Amino acid sequence: MMKTTGIPLELLFFKRRTFYEDKYVQKRRIKGGALLVSNHKSIFDYMMYFFLFFFRKIYCLVAEVMYRNAFFRFCLNTIGGIRVDRSDPNIVGFVNKSVELIKKGKLVLSFPESRLIHDKELGVFYPSYILIALKADAPIIPIYTDGRYGLFKRSSVIIGKPINLRDRCHDENPSAQEINALNDLVKDKIQELKETLERRKRNHLFSFKKILMDFGRFLVYTTLGLLFRVKIHKNPSNPNLNRIQGHAIVVANHNSFMDPLVLLCAYWRRRCRCLMADVVVKGHKLRGFLLNQLGCIKINRNALDVESISKCSKALNNDQILIMFPEGKINRDSLAGSFKAGTAMLSIKTKAPIIPCYVKPRKHWYNRSHVYFGDMIKADRKNTSLKMMNELTERIRNSIIDLEEMAEKEGK
Amino acid sequence: MENEKIIGELIEMFSSVNEDPSFDYSKINEETLIFDDLGLNSIGVMYISLSIEEKYGFTISNEMMSNIKTVGDLVNLILNNKK
Numbered sequence: 042m043m044k045t046t047g048i049p050l051e052l053l054f055f056k057r058r059t060f061y062e063d064k065y066v067q068k069r070r071i072k073g074g075a076l077l078v079s080n081h082k083s084i085f086d087y088m089m090y091f092f093l094f095f096f097r098k099i100y101c102l103v104a105e106v107m108y109r110n111a112f113f114r115f116c117l118n119t120i121g122g123i124r125v126d127r128s129d130p131n132i133v134g135f136v137n138k139s140v141e142l143i144k145k146g147k148l149v150l151s152f153p154e155s156r157l158i159h160d161k162e163l164g165v166f167y168p169s170y171i172l173i174a175l176k177a178d179a180p181i182i183p184i185y186t187d188g189r190y191g192l193f194k195r196s197s198v199i200i201g202k203p204i205n206l207r208d209r210c211h212d213e214n215p216s217a218q219e220i221n222a223l224n225d226l227v228k229d230k231i232q233e234l235k236e237t238l239e240r241r242k243r244n245h246l247f248s249f250k251k252i253l254m255d256f257g258r259f260l261v262y263t264t265l266g267l268l269f270r271v272k273i274h275k276n277p278s279n280p281n282l283n284r285i286q287g288h289a290i291v292v293a294n295h296n297s298f299m300d301p302l303v304l305l306c307a308y309w310r311r312r313c314r315c316l317m318a319d320v321v322v323k324g325h326k327l328r329g330f331l332l333n334q335l336g337c338i339k340i341n342r343n344a345l346d347v348e349s350i351s352k353c354s355k356a357l358n359n360d361q362i363l364i365m366f367p368e369g370k371i372n373r374d375s376l377a378g379s380f381k382a383g384t385a386m387l388s389i390k391t392k393a394p395i396i397p398c399y400v401k402p403r404k405h406w407y408n409r410s411h412v413y414f415g416d417m418i419k420a421d422r423k424n425t426s427l428k429m430m431n432e433l434t435e436r437i438r439n440s441i442i443d444l445e446e447m448a449e450k451e452g453k
Numbered sequence: 454m455e456n457e458k459i460i461g462e463l464i465e466m467f468s469s470v471n472e473d474p475s476f477d478y479s480k481i482n483e484e485t486l487i488f489d490d491l492g493l494n495s496i497g498v499m500y501i502s503l504s505i506e507e508k509y510g511f512t513i514s515n516e517m518m519s520n521i522k523t524v525g526d527l528v529n530l531i532l533n534n535k536k
Contacts, residue, residue, distance in 0.1 A: 345495050347502045347518045354503050382496045390503050426472035427497055 044095060051092040054085075055190055059093065060199040060241045062234060065281045067182065067202050069094060074143035075203065076174045076181050080163055080231055081152035082188025089186060090150055091120065093198060100142050101150040102135060102170075127155060132169050136176065143177035153227075163232055168224040171206065175215065180205050181227060185234035199238040201230060236392075237287055240360035254312050257334030261302060262309050269299075269410040271306045274448075276414040282396050283307050283414065288357045292384050292437055293398040293412075294445065295366035296373055300400050303410045304364050305335060307398075314338055314356040315364040316349070336361075342369060350383065357391040367437065373402075385433035388420045395420070397437055399444035401452070413448050415440040456483070459528050466504045470497045483525030491524075509535040 051057070061067065071094065079086065087101045100121040108114045108124055117124075123142075125135045139149045151170040158164035174181050180203035189196045204227060210219055273283050291304060291313075301315045315332075319339040322329045338356070340349040353363055365387075367380040388395050397415035418440065420433055464478045470493065487493055493501070502513050505527075511534040521527055 341515075344515065345498060345518055346515060347499055347513050348515050350499045351503065351506060351512055354506075383499070386496050386500050390500060425469045425500070427470050427494065428472040430496060430500075 044092065047088075047092065051089075053192060055089050055092065056195040057089060057093065058195065058197045058245075060197065060238060061286060062199060062201040062237060063281070064286060065284070067200055069200065071097060071148060071182065074146045074177065074179045075148055076139070076143060076170060076177070076179055077148060077150040077184055078170055078181050078227055078231070079150065079152055079184040079186060080235070081154045081157055082159070082186055083190055084157065085190045086152065086186060086188065087150065089190065089196060089198070090184070094148065097148050099148045099150050100139070102139065102152070104155065123149070125155075132172075136169060136172055139173045140177040143173070143179045149173065153224075163228060163235070166224050166228045168220050171220050171223045171227070174206050175210065178207055183227060183230045183234060185231050185238055187238065197238055197242055199234050199241070201234045204230060237360075240288060240358060243358070244360035251312065253334045254336050257331060257336070258305070258309065258312070260331065261305055261335060265302050266306050266309070268406075269303050269306050271303055271410045271412055273307060274411060274413040274451075276416060279414075279417055282417065283412075284310060285362070285396065288360045288391065288393045289362050289396050289417075290357070290384055290388055290393050291362060291364045291396045291398055292367055292441070293364070293400050294441055295368050295371050296400060296402040298371060299410075300366065301337070301364060303400050303412065304398065306410075307412045308362055308364075311362050312336060313362040313364055314353070316340055316353060316366070318342055318370070350387070353387055354391055357387065357393045363387070363393070367434065380434050380438045382427075382430045382434045384437060385420065385430040388418075388433065389422075389425050389430060392420070392422060394418065395433075395437060397440040397444065399441055399448055401448045411448065413444045415444050455532065456528050459531050460524060462508065463501075463524060463527060466501050467491055467493070469504075470500050481524060483523060483528060485524045486522060487524065487527070488522075505531065511536055 059069065077090065077099070079090070087103070090099055098121055100123055102125045103117055103122040105124060105126045107117060123135050123138055143149055151173070153166040153168070153170050154164040155167050156164070182203050183201035184198060186198045187196060206223055209226070210223060212219065276282055291308065293300060293304060298321070301317065305313055305315065314336045315338070317332065317337045317339055319341050322332050322337060322339040338349055338352045340346050356363055365384050367384045369381050384395065387393065395418040397418065399413040401411040401413070403410060418433070418436060421429065460481065460483070464481055467481070468478060471491070485491065487498065502518065506512055509531055517530055521530060
């Protein structure tokens with residue numbers, strides 16, 4: 042009743058845009074009991090989540106100050122507030138109540154910062170919610186909201202993938218150190234969601250160039266899509282790599298000058314940028330125009346082209362997909378040649394995951410194109426040395442060689 | 454004074470890409486050659502140029518980069534362009 046009558050308020054006041062870390066893993070529809078953990082930007086956060094998970098009742102841990110006013114007390118008791126007395130060191134009451142509710146299959150919302158944080162950075166997380174998740178044996182669903190509520194503002198929220206703490210802590214009575222480590226893990230996750238949300242919002246900004254890029258995509262898919270008839274060989278451990286949300290570097294072997302177009306067809310759902318030798322783009326006027334509209338970034342292979350690398354970094358920071366061929370040129374032989382370390386450097390710098398792909402060479406122009414996806418590679422964020430970049434490059438190369446072997450086996 | 458502060462920040466960037474623990478960063482001054490003395494390759498230079506862009510909020514063009522040989526050149530570039 043309250044939710045239905047509140048819809049106009051939601052449309053006027055929140056105007057929420059919802060993003061997902063991975064839509065295929067966690068959507069708004071949550072099954073069973075779970076603990077929602079969010080940052081706390083505004084007193085309206087609870088109301089926003091109230092409408093975000095429209096078909097579920099949400100019980101929220103609410104500070105004692107909100108219960109001082111009779112009207113708020115009535116509202117919170119009606120919609121599902123769980124009173125938390127922050128000055129009381131005995132936390133058993135609200136922890137047990139929350140555990141009980143989650144075990145009954147309900148959703149409990151917690152703001153571990155326990156007060157409103159108006160700074161850009163996240164505040165200190167208090168770890169009592171970790172006890173709730175461990176005792177209830179329920180997943181934590183991390184959420185980040187930018188708290189931009191108001192008549193002339195628009196809020197954005199991102200829902201992360203669930204974190205199962207029992208996979209990381211098997212102890213029935215975990216030590217304070219273990220609880221703090223889990224608390225740091227969840228805080229880092231919400232920080233990561235904040236960065237992801239900022240990138241996604243930048244990608245949603247209107248730009249005339251994007252219309253031209255979409256026109257180029259339309260031309261490619263309607264003409265070349267029919268020619269290539271790309272067959273995607275999904276990775277069993279992560280079948281949605283060709284539908285990935287967020288930024289990523291797609292790395293592939295380079296057997297033919299058609300490879301970038303094949304990969305653009307494989308990623309037709311997304312606006313992709315492709316790194317290409319400047320001689321290819323500049324060589325022919327019409328080809329150059331089309332490649333520019335498709336979002337190609339030209340690079341001078343014979344010089345230190347920092348401008349192109351800067352463009353690549355900006356594209357990744359704007360949540361786009363970057364297609365790269367680390368061999369640096371067309372190589373029709375096996376992948377025995379060396380890979381250039383630029384991919385690893387960009388991945389480390391922008392924190393973008395790497396998706397290794399293998400584009401199987403076609404024997405005839407009328408054959409179907411086959412694209413094989415390998416395991417996603419994530420760079421270590423802390424180690425940025427050149428040695429680490431070379432190791433990561435070697436990992437990418439080995440991953441593509443494995444895919445090549447797999448493709449050959451399947452072909453026999 | 455500001456030059457020293459920027460050199461300090463650049464040393465932090467160099468140390469993040471240089472894996473040699475025995476490298477003496479205290480010897481770095483404005484005359485230090487980026488490629489020869491610091492032993493950076495093109496990838497290392499690109500990493501540092503991205504770090505500079507991120508930290509000081511300006512874009513480095515290829516023309517600017519071609520004129521940089523020493524740490525002092527890099528400091529001047531930052532002083533002239535930082536926002």
